[in-house]
Amino acid sequence: MPVSRATPVSTIGRAPRWPLALKRGSRLTRGLGAAWPLFAGPVGGRRDLSGNGAHLVLGAAAERPVWTSRPGQRGRPMYFDGGDEAHVAAGDVASLDITGDQITLCASIRPDDIGNANGRRIISKRTDAGGSDVYALFTITPGAGEVWFRLRIGATDINLVFATPVVTGVWQHWVATYDGAVMRLYLNGVQVASQAQTGNIDGSNQEVYLAHRKLEARRFLGAMSVAAIWSRCLSAAEVRELYLLQEAALFQEMAAPRLWPVAAGGLTTVGRALDARWDMHQLAARTASLPYAIRGLAARTLDARWDIRQLVTRALDARWDLRALVSRALDARWNVRALAGRTLEARWSIRQLAGRAADLRWNIQSTLATVARTLSVVWNRRANAARALDARWNVRALAGRTLEARWSIRSFVSRALDTRWGIRQIAGRAANLPYAIRGLVGRALDVRWNRQAFIGRALNLLWNLGVLPSPPPARALVSIYDRPATLISVSDRPATLISVYDRAG
Numbered sequence: 001m002p003v004s005r006a007t008p009v010s011t012i013g014r015a016p017r018w019p020l021a022l023k024r025g026s027r028l029t030r031g032l033g034a035a036w037p038l039f040a041g042p043v044g045g046r047r048d049l050s051g052n053g054a055h056l057v058l059g060a061a062a063e064r065p066v067w068t069s070r071p072g073q074r075g076r077p078m079y080f081d082g083g084d085e086a087h088v089a090a091g092d093v094a095s096l097d098i099t100g101d102q103i104t105l106c107a108s109i110r111p112d113d114i115g116n117a118n119g120r121r122i123i124s125k126r127t128d129a130g131g132s133d134v135y136a137l138f139t140i141t142p143g144a145g146e147v148w149f150r151l152r153i154g155a156t157d158i159n160l161v162f163a164t165p166v167v168t169g170v171w172q173h174w175v176a177t178y179d180g181a182v183m184r185l186y187l188n189g190v191q192v193a194s195q196a197q198t199g200n201i202d203g204s205n206q207e208v209y210l211a212h213r214k215l216e217a218r219r220f221l222g223a224m225s226v227a228a229i230w231s232r233c234l235s236a237a238e239v240r241e242l243y244l245l246q247e248a249a250l251f252q253e254m255a256a257p258r259l260w261p262v263a264a265g266g267l268t269t270v271g272r273a274l275d276a277r278w279d280m281h282q283l284a285a286r287t288a289s290l291p292y293a294i295r296g297l298a299a300r301t302l303d304a305r306w307d308i309r310q311l312v313t314r315a316l317d318a319r320w321d322l323r324a325l326v327s328r329a330l331d332a333r334w335n336v337r338a339l340a341g342r343t344l345e346a347r348w349s350i351r352q353l354a355g356r357a358a359d360l361r362w363n364i365q366s367t368l369a370t371v372a373r374t375l376s377v378v379w380n381r382r383a384n385a386a387r388a389l390d391a392r393w394n395v396r397a398l399a400g401r402t403l404e405a406r407w408s409i410r411s412f413v414s415r416a417l418d419t420r421w422g423i424r425q426i427a428g429r430a431a432n433l434p435y436a437i438r439g440l441v442g443r444a445l446d447v448r449w450n451r452q453a454f455i456g457r458a459l460n461l462l463w464n465l466g467v468l469p470s471p472p473p474a475r476a477l478v479s480i481y482d483r484p485a486t487l488i489s490v491s492d493r494p495a496t497l498i499s500v501y502d503r504a505g
Contacts, residue, residue: 028241031104031232033095036210038078038224046088056088056210073398077225080211082120084115087212092205097127097230098135101180104230105137105149106242106503110171111222114145120220122174123227124213126206132157133213134204138220139166149176149185153199160185162193171225173243187242191236214454232451239305244299262385379404 034054037229046056078426080086084264090096112121124133132154139145149160160176160183175186178197185193210227211220236243375495386400459472 001499028092028234028451031102031230032230033207033231034090034093035228036090036203037226048090049385050095054090054092054093054096054208058088077110077223079223080220082221084218088210089212089214090208095231096208097203097205098229098231098232099201100197101178101200102233103135103151103178104228104232104234105135105176105202106174106228106230107137107224108171108173109220109224111139111166111168111220112219113168114139114141114166115221116141116218118218119148121209121213121222122224123208123210124209124218125204126214126216127152127202128204128206129292130215135205136213137174138218146285147174147185147187147297149183149193151178151197152202152204153185153197153200157184158197160193160195160197162458164188164192168222175234175239177233177239177244186236186243188241189240191389221262238302265451283447291478315354374398 029050031278032050032052034052036056037049046058048056078088093164105123108500109122115138120131120139121136121138124136124138126132127134132152133150136150138148138149140148145166146164147162147166162185166172173186173188178184178201181196181198183195183197184191206214207227211224212218255349348441354420382404383401389396398416402412456472459468462468463471
């Protein structure tokens with residue numbers, strides 16, 4: 001998501017002191033872990049105004065931070081010169097042990113130097129092992145000078161970087177927030193960087209330091225007037241309100257009475273004088289802050305006007321969304337009608353397809369009926385032909401019809417044919433038997449005739465030789481070629497007698 005960029009607004013001449021404007025019960029005090037107004041005064045300097053007791057401890061006297069002022073500047077913010085002991089520590093209090101998934105860091109600073117690649121810490125809580133921070137806000141110079149917001153999540157440093165060069169010598173209001181989903185950086189009430197991130201912040205038993213990281217050279221150089229830490233994520237509206245409080249400089253005390261500590265037994269003259277002087281300073285400050293309060297009121301008025309414009313814009317957007325919704329509803333209605341029309345067309349197409357399928361089925365049935373009739377005619381012709389051959393080829397016709405119906409009975413037909421031919425063979429042999437008998441009789445007659453012919457020849461020879469006084473009788477002289485035609489040989493059987501070797505193939 002693109003973020004807006006803001007140029008630091010110079011507030012030279014006044015050090016912001018907004019924590020004193022936080023009233024008890026304000027929404028900005030909810031989740032407040034610590035709030036330090038770092039300017040000089042009875043309630044400023046080192047005290048934690050949140051009521052959690054996270055009061056600051058100064059560094060060594062030789063290099064501890066000092067309260068400074070410049071010509072034309074009201075208030076005395078705390079100045080850090082970058083020395084080894086130029087820092088303040090808040091201790092390890094429970095309100096600053098933030099290990100959930102929400103946090104807010106806030107500081108009003110006037111940096112005089114950005115630092116080096118190690119960075120200059122504004123707010124820092126060091127890890128137990130050292131070498132990094134569990135949460136921190138600092139400037140650094142890997143480029144032209146940047147502001148980094150660091151969280152330690154899952155033992156990993158997560159850095160959100162505002163890469164625009166930081167301007168030195170002017171007051172700037174920085175807020176860093178994390179809500180468990182997004183890390184954000186705000187400059188003077190305007191979001192300038194963000195990135196998605198999830199997870200809980202790692203824990204640490206180390207102290208919170210301002211302008212330093214414990215035991216390491218990460219020291220801030222410049223002035224700081226306000227620092228605060230929340231255990232929750234401030235909304236963009238709350239961040240804007242913090243900035244407007246800074247701009248308006250509404251000086252109202254939050255936690256402690258406006259009295260300097262005095263000896264036991266009551267207020268001394270010096271204490272009353274100092275108290276009166278403080279009242280005068282307060283009155284002067286309130287009088288001087290009146291133009292800024294007016295400017296804050298004007299800013300709120302402009303914000304309200306902007307909010308009204310945004311409300312009107314949202315109303316117009318809602319109206320447009322309603323029109324778009326109506327248009328989509330009409331489109332949906334039209335789509336439903338079109339879908340219904342397509343459904344009817346599909347139904348009609350299905351009916352047409354069913355009709356065509358019925359026609360095709362009818363045509364197939366008609367074709368099958370024609371084929372059946374043709375086959376019936378062919379079958380009838382074959383049946384007629386079979387009947388014509390039935391007189392001689394009944395078995396073969398029966399076998400042919402059986403093969404036409406089902407070829408599985410071919411063996412039966414074959415056996416039937418074998419049986420018939422066997423019967424005919426037996427019949428043939430039975431028919432041959434009379435002829436064989438007749439042939440045998442014929443042969444017997446032939447033998448008898450031959451014997452008579454032999455006797456006739458013998459008598460004739462004897463007559464020729466003169467043995468016989470007279471020729472033999474004529475009936476005795478019979479040749480074998482003169483035998484009667486009625487003598488039948490076995491080779492003269494009729495051709496209708498069929499042998500087993502003559503059966504059809």
